[in-house]
Amino acid sequence: MHQPLPAPAPRLWIRNPQAAFTANNLDASGGVVISGGVITEVLAAGQIPSEPCAETFDAGSHVLLPGLINTHHHFYQTLTRAWGPVANAPLFPWLQNLYPVWARLTPKDVELAATAALAELLLSGCTTAADHHYLFPAGLENAIDIEVAAVRRLGMRATLTRGSMTLGTDDGGLPPQSTVQAPEVVLADSERLIGAYHERGEDAVIQIALAPCSPFSVTKEIMAESAALAERLDVRLHTHLAETLDEEDFCREMFGLRTVDYLESVGWLTDRTWLGHGIHFSDEEIGRLGSAGTAVAHCATSNMRLASGTARVLELEDAGVPVGLGVDGSASNDASNMILEARQALYLQRLRYGADVPVERALGWATRGSAAVLGRPGVGQLAPGMQADLALFALEDLRFSGSHDPVAALLLCAADRADRVMVGGQWRVVDGQIPGLDIAGLIAEHSAAAKRLVNGVR
Numbered sequence: 447m448h449q450p451l452p453a454p455a456p457r458l459w460i461r462n463p464q465a466a467f468t469a470n471n472l473d474a475s476g477g478v479v480i481s482g483g484v485i486t487e488v489l490a491a492g493q494i495p496s497e498p499c500a501e502t503f504d505a506g507s508h509v510l511l512p513g514l515i516n517t518h519h520h521f522y523q524t525l526t527r528a529w530g531p532v533a534n535a536p537l538f539p540w541l542q543n544l545y546p547v548w549a550r551l552t553p554k555d556v557e558l559a560a561t562a563a564l565a566e567l568l569l570s571g572c573t574t575a576a577d578h579h580y581l582f583p584a585g586l587e588n589a590i591d592i593e594v595a596a597v598r599r600l601g602m603r604a605t606l607t608r609g610s611m612t613l614g615t616d617d618g619g620l621p622p623q624s625t626v627q628a629p630e631v632v633l634a635d636s637e638r639l640i641g642a643y644h645e646r647g648e649d650a651v652i653q654i655a656l657a658p659c660s661p662f663s664v665t666k667e668i669m670a671e672s673a674a675l676a677e678r679l680d681v682r683l684h685t686h687l688a689e690t691l692d693e694e695d696f697c698r699e700m701f702g703l704r705t706v707d708y709l710e711s712v713g714w715l716t717d718r719t720w721l722g723h724g725i726h727f728s729d730e731e732i733g734r735l736g737s738a739g740t741a742v743a744h745c746a747t748s749n750m751r752l753a754s755g756t757a758r759v760l761e762l763e764d765a766g767v768p769v770g771l772g773v774d775g776s777a778s779n780d781a782s783n784m785i786l787e788a789r790q791a792l793y794l795q796r797l798r799y800g801a802d803v804p805v806e807r808a809l810g811w812a813t814r815g816s817a818a819v820l821g822r823p824g825v826g827q828l829a830p831g832m833q834a835d836l837a838l839f840a841l842e843d844l845r846f847s848g849s850h851d852p853v854a855a856l857l858l859c860a861a862d863r864a865d866r867v868m869v870g871g872q873w874r875v876v877d878g879q880i881p882g883l884d885i886a887g888l889i890a891e892h893s894a895a896a897k898r899l900v901n902g903v904r
Contacts, residue, residue: 459478459499460838461502462475462476467853474490476491485830510836511839516574518576518743522556523778537690544777556586560596562892571867576684577606579608603652604651609659611659629668632672649824653682656681669713670713673714674713687709704728716738727758742762744771745772747773748773748775772787805854863878
């Protein structure tokens with residue numbers, strides 16, 4: 447059932463920003479007009495709204511952006527940030543040490559972790575987030591329902607993926623058996639969640655996607671069956687792929703295939719699919735991904751943290767692959783900050799391609815590119831008819847003193863917190879705070895839960 451955002455404020459003119467990035471060729475230096483939760487006008491310098499506005503917000507000290515969009519996350523991992531035993535480990539040992547900890551998650555842990563992740567994202571200028579939750583030990587069967595409630599409390603949009611793990615250690619997989627589910631359980635719950643929560647249309651708040659976790663934690667059968675279910679119910683598909691060379695070796699040994707061949711063999715090489723990480727592709731594989739329209743969530747910080755490699759983002763885009771950004775889980779980032787992720791992506795891609803990769807291109811990955819990755823055409827740009835999801839950043843901190851190009855300063859001077867954020871015409875961040883959310887109380891509860899989790903106390 448579609449549950450729209452609350453009734454938006456009266457007609458509003460966000461006027462004359464210090465600078466604006468629209469993620470398209472429109473000039474928004476005169477601001478934007480918002481009515482009914484939608485952008486109705488984008489104004490160039492000197493222009494005024496075509497009709498009177500009941501409210502005006504003077505954005506003269508702000509940089510105006512479309513709301514940032516996060517395409518890959520694991521909310522629950524906010525409880526295991528910077529954990530000593532995995533602080534210096536690559537992906538496979540990192541996972542093998544963390545799986546037993548995560549297997550102890552409780553419903554309250556998931557609620558606190560999701561709230562913390564969403565709040566941190568929102569404060570960083572993010573308005574839409576995709577989460578990949580694939581852990582369903584006994585007692586945690588309703589994890590996605592808990593996340594839905596958290597998203598609605600924060601007033602954001604989300605693509606929540608019903609993840610799964612069906613290949614445990616007993617059968618040659620990486621995760622412990624306590625975290626593995628039977629395929630029929632996974633598919634039945636996937637269908638339940640789509641029926642209960644999936645919304646369609648450009649103003650959709652909650653969307654559900656299907657997301658078997660990774661080649662080393664699921665069977666080919668659940669991949670193929672998920673693809674068939676996604677096609678029947680018209681939802682998207684998500685998984686980790688080509689994140690590390692270890693994963694490539696695993697695919698060859700387990701399936702006798704490279705990662706993209708594996709993807710095609712299970713019916714996933716389509717424009718319904720987006721991939722987390724997508725680092726280790728050959729030229730030929732990049733071409734096949736582009737021809738299929740399969741998208742990639744670039745997770746720069748996580749890829750650096752785990753030394754997984756550097757995604758070939760410019761070549762992927764040139765081949766026709768939609769590319770967006772993801773902060774990835776907060777145990778491999780270890781943050782949920784989208785504006786800092788855009789900065790990291792810019793710098794990592796400059797290391798690969800040169801210093802002339804533009805700031806605006808990185809901001810494009812975080813907005814319009816991410817919207818394309820998630821199949822959400824109503825967000826990610828400032829343009830008439832788009833949803834009124836936007837972020838305003840103030841350049842008043844010492845770090846910005848002496849800067850000259852306000853848009854470039856967001857990334858080059860490391861902006862990390864939005865001053866105001868709007869979702870569907872509603873202010874969700876005001877003066878750098880989330881109205882109605884007790885951050886201090888959240889930190890206290892979340893920190894206590896994190897300590898219990900790693901210490902084995904349920």
